[in-house]
Amino acid sequence: MEGLVELHDNIMFYLVLILFGVAIILILIAFPSFKLLYLMDEVNDPAMSVLYSDFLNDDNENIEFDSYMIGEDDLEEGSLRMLEVDNRLVIPELTHVRFVITSADVIHAFASPSLGIKCDAYPGRLNQVSVLINREGVFYGQCSEICGILHSSMPIVIQSVSLEKFIAWLAEQQ
Amino acid sequence: MSEETETKPFKFVTAGFDARFPNQNQTKHCWQNYVDYHKCVNAKGEDFAPCKQFYRAYRSLCPNAWVERWDTQVEKGTFPHKLD
Ligand SMILES: [Cu+2]
Numbered sequence: 001m002e003g004l005v006e007l008h009d010n011i012m013f014y015l016v017l018i019l020f021g022v023a024i025i026l027i028l029i030a031f032p033s034f035k036l037l038y039l040m041d042e043v044n045d046p047a048m049s050v051l052y053s054d055f056l057n058d059d060n061e062n063i064e065f066d067s068y069m070i071g072e073d074d075l076e077e078g079s080l081r082m083l084e085v086d087n088r089l090v091i092p093e094l095t096h097v098r099f100v101i102t103s104a105d106v107i108h109a110f111a112s113p114s115l116g117i118k119c120d121a122y123p124g125r126l127n128q129v130s131v132l133i134n135r136e137g138v139f140y141g142q143c144s145e146i147c148g149i150l151h152s153s154m155p156i157v158i159q160s161v162s163l164e165k166f167i168a169w170l171a172e173q174q
Numbered sequence: 175m176s177e178e179t180e181t182k183p184f185k186f187v188t189a190g191f192d193a194r195f196p197n198q199n200q201t202k203h204c205w206q207n208y209v210d211y212h213k214c215v216n217a218k219g220e221d222f223a224p225c226k227q228f229y230r231a232y233r234s235l236c237p238n239a240w241v242e243r244w245d246t247q248v249e250k251g252t253f254p255h256k257l258d
Contacts, residue, residue, distance in 0.1 A: 064238065095186070098188065100200060100204075100235055102237055104239070119198075124201070125199060125201050126199065126200040126201045126203070126204055126235065126236075126237075127198050127199060127200070128198055128199075128200045129198070
């Protein structure tokens with residue numbers, strides 16, 4: 001008790017006490033933020049991978065397709081000019097999906113603003129972004145890295161469907 | 175859709191998270207699984223089931239064109255990595 005009373009006018013004692021106190025609080029708040037930070041961009045357990053435009057079903061077969069823009073002359077009424085494609089990229093809703101993005105010629109970028117993804121596509125490199133869509137819908141995007149004269153003619157259409165419809169679509173592709 | 179359709183239980187499988195490749199760049203992830211698969215097959219034989227794990231991983235990560243090119247390199251013996 002005597003010792004403690006003496007510390008009452010000791011500035012060093014309070015300085016150390018406060019510094020350690022603040023340090024402990026900072027460390028305690030750091031843990032949840034780091035956890036959140038790492039959870040945000042970690043692809044922990046994706047259910048499927050979409051490889052730019054081909055992916056793998058449960059029979060170990062790749063499904064491969066091209067997705068080209070529909071020209072102005074072939075557009076159906078009401079569909080969007082310079083955005084509609086012949087084969088939409090169909091993925092199931094409520095499923096953790098990994099996109100693996102690469103390019104065969106020059107740098108492009110795979111983007112869909114409404115999904116919050118934008119990722120450059122480099123030849124010889126595989127970039128990954130993960131997506132979890134909560135609802136059905138059609139999500140548009142465009143190549144977002146100026147790549148050549150037809151840069152404006154490479155839209156991206158991602159369609160999120162229910163699991164049953166997705167399975168039906170998979171069966172159709174084989 | 176009046177016919178009775180049979181639904182089999184199934185599971186989507188793809189290459190999971192690998193602590194060696196936490197990056198956005200997954201090039202090495204694909205490559206490593208390709209190399210590991212061939213090493214595994216060379217050591218344990220084509221029918222060794224655990225090798226399938228690597229096979230599935232590289233099939234879902236690597237572009238088909240890359241796999242084709244590597245396969246021909248492996249056949250010719252010009253693949254730039256030891257596979258034994
Ligand atoms: Cu482009």
